[in-house]
Amino acid sequence: MKQITVISGKGGTGKTTIAAMFYALSNSVIADCDVDAPNLHILLKPKIIEELDFFGMKKAVITDSCTQCGLCYELCRFGAVISDDEYSIDVSRCEGCAFCYNACPEKAIEMIENKSGKLFVSKTKYGYFVHAMLNPGEENSGKLVSEVKMKAKEIAEKEGVEYLIVDGAPGIGCPVIASLGGADTALIIAEPSMSGLNDMARVIRLCEHFKIKTFAVINKYNLNERMATEVEYYCKNNSIDILGKIPYDENIVKQISNIEFPFKGNAADKIAEIWNRLKEVV
Numbered sequence: 001m002k003q004i005t006v007i008s009g010k011g012g013t014g015k016t017t018i019a020a021m022f023y024a025l026s027n028s029v030i031a032d033c034d035v036d037a038p039n040l041h042i043l044l045k046p047k048i049i050e051e052l053d054f055f056g057m058k059k060a061v062i063t064d065s066c067t068q069c070g071l072c073y074e075l076c077r078f079g080a081v082i083s084d085d086e087y088s089i090d091v092s093r094c095e096g097c098a099f100c101y102n103a104c105p106e107k108a109i110e111m112i113e114n115k116s117g118k119l120f121v122s123k124t125k126y127g128y129f130v131h132a133m134l135n136p137g138e139e140n141s142g143k144l145v146s147e148v149k150m151k152a153k154e155i156a157e158k159e160g161v162e163y164l165i166v167d168g169a170p171g172i173g174c175p176v177i178a179s180l181g182g183a184d185t186a187l188i189i190a191e192p193s194m195s196g197l198n199d200m201a202r203v204i205r206l207c208e209h210f211k212i213k214t215f216a217v218i219n220k221y222n223l224n225e226r227m228a229t230e231v232e233y234y235c236k237n238n239s240i241d242i243l244g245k246i247p248y249d250e251n252i253v254k255q256i257s258n259i260e261f262p263f264k265g266n267a268a269d270k271i272a273e274i275w276n277r278l279k280e281v282v
């Protein structure tokens with residue numbers, strides 16, 4: 001089983017559209033690792049078969065042994081200790097650093113596991129699908145991405161599918177690094193714009209750092225053919241093969257808004273060609 005991670009330096013490049021089409025065209029399991037803003041479930045209309053709680057970082061809780069000395073209030077640099085009638089913790093501000101826990105002279109603070117999201121295992125007409133949702137304001141999405149990917153990998157191995165397709169988190173931060181973990185191949189979806197080129201350059205460096213075989217695709221290339229040529233030039237100079245260029249296609253935009261999946265038309269045909277090329281090189 002091969003893991004293919006589809007990434008882009010930022011959101012809005014068409015990464016999810018392309019990953020979803022690869023899933024529909026193959027014997028695979030797909031994981032939506034964009035846990036801060038997941039949207040693959042909207043396209044795939046999954047039937048949830050398992051729901052698991054996600055516990056992020058531990059957070060402080062003040063217990064009954066508190067003598068109201070106020071030390072934790074003075075020490076917490078995140079302003080998470082509130083002073084009303086009694087001291088208490090604002091969980092949404094607590095960064096889980098445990099400074100108060102270690103400092104409290106009465107040992108009146110406990111660090112408690114905090115439920116900060118959900119992980120879902122679903123079935124779609126194309127196979128298994130794993131995604132997650134962080135609660136509003138919660139962080140630690142890198143850890144949740146790793147859990148989503150681990151679960152998807154476990155199912156992919158059990159089901160004996162050929163591919164694990166990972167719709168990676170956008171950007172270059174911790175969630176993207178977690179999305180790339182264990183990948184056999186990374187596919188970068190680039191846009192033909194100056195910011196698209198810069199974003200792509202950053203993710204290429206990330207993939208180089210982790211020594212992952214990397215390819216690129218230029219999406220909506222005909223919106224700016226001069227910049228598309230710049231992107232191609234950059235890829236050539238950095239030994240990244242471009243597996244294809246997808247045209248901007250009004251049809252696909254309409255199909256996304258009407259949630260008509262799998263997509264059809266010029267762009268969808270091009271994505272199918274790219275998938276066939278990717279299978280050869282993964």
Ligand code: SF4
Pocket residue numbers: 062063065066067068069070071072073087103104105106107108109
């Ligand atoms: S440091 Fe401990 S005893 Fe003092 S206010 Fe905080 S929880 Fe209470």
Ligand code: SF4
Pocket residue numbers: 059060075076077078079080081089093094095096097098099100101
């Ligand atoms: S764990 Fe850290 S952030 Fe949370 S209340 Fe204690 S000192 Fe503040």
